[in-house]
Amino acid sequence: MEDAKIVELFWARNEDAIKETDAVYGRRLNALAKNILQSREDAEESVNDTYMETWEAIPPQRPRYFFAFLAAICRHLSLTRLDWNMAAKRKAEVVSLTEDMEQCIPDASHERTMRGKELGRILDAFLESLPKDSRVIFLRRYWYVDTIAEIARQYGMTESKVKMQLSRTKEKLRIYLEKEEIRV
Amino acid sequence: MNGKELLLGLSYISPKYIEEAKNYSASQKRIRFRKPLLIAAVIALTLLLVGCAVAAYARIHMRLVQHNVPTTAQTDEDVSDTTPARSVIASCYPQQLPGGLPSGRGVAPESHHPESLLPQ
Numbered sequence: 001m002e003d004a005k006i007v008e009l010f011w012a013r014n015e016d017a018i019k020e021t022d023a024v025y026g027r028r029l030n031a032l033a034k035n036i037l038q039s040r041e042d043a044e045e046s047v048n049d050t051y052m053e054t055w056e057a058i059p060p061q062r063p064r065y066f067f068a069f070l071a072a073i074c075r076h077l078s079l080t081r082l083d084w085n086m087a088a089k090r091k092a093e094v095v096s097l098t099e100d101m102e103q104c105i106p107d108a109s110h111e112r113t114m115r116g117k118e119l120g121r122i123l124d125a126f127l128e129s130l131p132k133d134s135r136v137i138f139l140r141r142y143w144y145v146d147t148i149a150e151i152a153r154q155y156g157m158t159e160s161k162v163k164m165q166l167s168r169t170k171e172k173l174r175i176y177l178e179k180e181e182i183r184v
Numbered sequence: 185m186n187g188k189e190l191l192l193g194l195s196y197i198s199p200k201y202i203e204e205a206k207n208y209s210a211s212q213k214r215i216r217f218r219k220p221l222l223i224a225a226v227i228a229l230t231l232l233l234v235g236c237a238v239a240a241y242a243r244i245h246m247r248l249v250q251h252n253v254p255t256t257a258q259t260d261e262d263v264s265d266t267t268p269a270r271s272v273i274a275s276c277y278p279q280q281l282p283g284g285l286p287s288g289r290g291v292a293p294e295s296h297h298p299e300s301l302l303p304q
Binding site: 135 | 195206
């Protein structure tokens with residue numbers, strides 16, 4: 001079923017909306033949640049919570065990009081659900097991503113608290129400045145939490161090339177955040 | 185701000201980038217970069233095989249011509265009796281002896297001729 005029709009079902013308060021959403025995007029959402037949580041049961045719960053959040057958010061919202069809307073909720077819920085201490089002990093993928101992100105933050109920004117939307121705006125501008133290939137690989141890694149091997153396989157590249165590209169993008173992000181610190 | 189907050193902050197990026205990363209087909213990229221490479225490889229392989237075949241044929245043909253062996257299939261009727269094909273041995277060992285020396289073919293030495301053994 002098309003996204004617009006599913007959104008219409010949500011607006012009509014028709015419970016088939018959740019069933020249809022699961023049929024179309026359930027697998028992708030589960031994969032995203034499982035990448036973060038590393039547990040099938042936790043991922044399923046996270047996806048179910050995503051449907052409930054979506055049910056409450058639509059209406060009044062009418063998302064233009066329905067999958068992105070669902071995935072953003074799912075990712076946020078999964079990251080909130082994650083037991084970071086346990087994840088650190090298990091050396092989960094997401095912990096290494098946090099360490100990666102840490103390297104992108106300029107020293108001056110460590111003391112600063114930023115609201116999510118403000119950070120989102122800055123990151124939007126940064127992503128806009130990137131070439132499409134670099135942007136997609138960066139997001140596959142840090143948004144969808146795909147492994148290096150998965151990205152390399154999916155995009156027909158070697159793992160070392162993916163790592164190199166990610167490393168360059170992180171360096172660009174660090175420089176960008178450093179500049180933004182002056183302006184914001 | 186720390187690494188975890190930055191990672192969480194990515195949740196607030198524009199949905200268009202999330203969709204772009206979802207829809208960006210890896211297979212398209214792979215095909216775009218690899219299809220010409222594949223076609224070039226097939227063409228190169230075909231040319232190589234044709235080249236090898238031509239070289240092999242030319243070599244065989246040259247040998248046959250050198251030894252005057254008919255290079256096409258011929259029946260007995262096709263081959264003229266007046267111009268018999270010379271065998272490889274005949275060309276290597278000519279049956280004409282140098283001048284002055286008697287040909288050994290059909291002419292036995294007198295002492296060995298059977299008639300010379302008959303009583304006179």
